[in-house]
Amino acid sequence: MSDVISTDVVIIGAGPCGLFTIFELGLLDLRCHVIDILDRPGGQCAELYPEKPIYDIPALPLVTGADLTSRLMEQAAPFKPQFHFNQMVTTLEKRGDSDFVLTTDGELTFHCKVVVIAAGGGSFMPKKPPIPGIDAYEGKSVFYSVKKMEAFRGKDVLIVGGGDSALDWTNNLQPIVNSMTLLHRRDEFRAAPDSVNKMRELVAAGKMKLLIGQVTGLAGADGVLSSATIKGADGTSQDVACNAMLPFFGLTMKLGPVSDWGLNLTENLIAVDTEKFETNVPGIFAVGDINTYPGKLKLILSGFHEAALMAQQAFRYINPGERLMFQYTTSSTNLQKKLGVV
């Protein structure tokens, strides 16, 4: 177990609302650690639609998910947020009167005074294709990510999918595996053209196989795969020998451990008030897509508003009795100093 990290606020989720929360809390001198299950900031904007234009961010007539993320990171930077990526918060408990303890699946422990849940649609998890019996092979022969390339050395590998993950791992693992087969439902790929060309060159050189079709069944024993049944576009089936399979069907969002934290939920969303965006547990707030209240709109701009109001109450919670002066960034030297612009 590593050392305990102590901070004012832990923000769960580094999507747009989590990132803007850093800014709003920073203006009130509250320091944040931010935890996210993805390997980079941006949440859905980074994972689901980095290249898609967003048209409804005030004052930005058009911005992509990736650009919005980098601008929010720039805006939050003066407040020196500490990010912890590839981590899922597994437990959240109240300790004593004023402290929360959080632990992650990466064995980090946080102590903080306020928790902000900005977890959007929940935790991103790899999509698991509902092939009958696949559970028995997971972790032994079926993997949803590559943690160590060496684990695939000398294997007969079947990669399923047509995006960047599928193509990158096909190309990267091909030199060390015994045999490589890429399976995709059509002969068109969304992955970067360079990776697709490289894969096609490997196929042309006889170094790997490309099959068009979908997996319908798996065979093996004791969690070890021996072959996959593949149905081709023409309806015919064939068995492909493999002892490792990597399905890359993207990520989906699951609420995950949030439901175990004693928070009032309404249809899998966290119920909050509309003054402070606080949950039923004082000191735990929820902003953005994960919260609900009468009239809630799941828009990024709603999350920004929620973050600003929530920050006020977070300040009062952490500094009871202290007067909070409302200030504008345009005129307050104090705020401008915090932003590092004067």
Add this chain to the structure above:
Amino acid sequence: MAKITFIQHNGTEITADGIAGMTVMETAVKNQVPGIDADCGGACACATCHVYVEPEWQDKVGKRNPMEEDMLDFAFDVRDNSRLSCQIKVSDALNGLRVKVPEKQF
């Protein structure tokens, strides 16, 4: 208004009133039809609102758009009649539409 019937994997049918201009996905979510996850909320960015359009309705519903075709790579057991329900707009012409919901959007 158009009646839309969602046929669950186990055969149960749920018929909901679709409002012209809304999508079939929104109609499902509004009426709490199980099996339509719609993670991304209708941005054609997640493929968790996958449905199979009953063959007799395929012509009226029309073909997939190119973005949807790409997104279907993230769906499982894609068939000729696979569509993402966020890309099907409800109209009077679709009154009586029947779609099957896959076992899992996974």
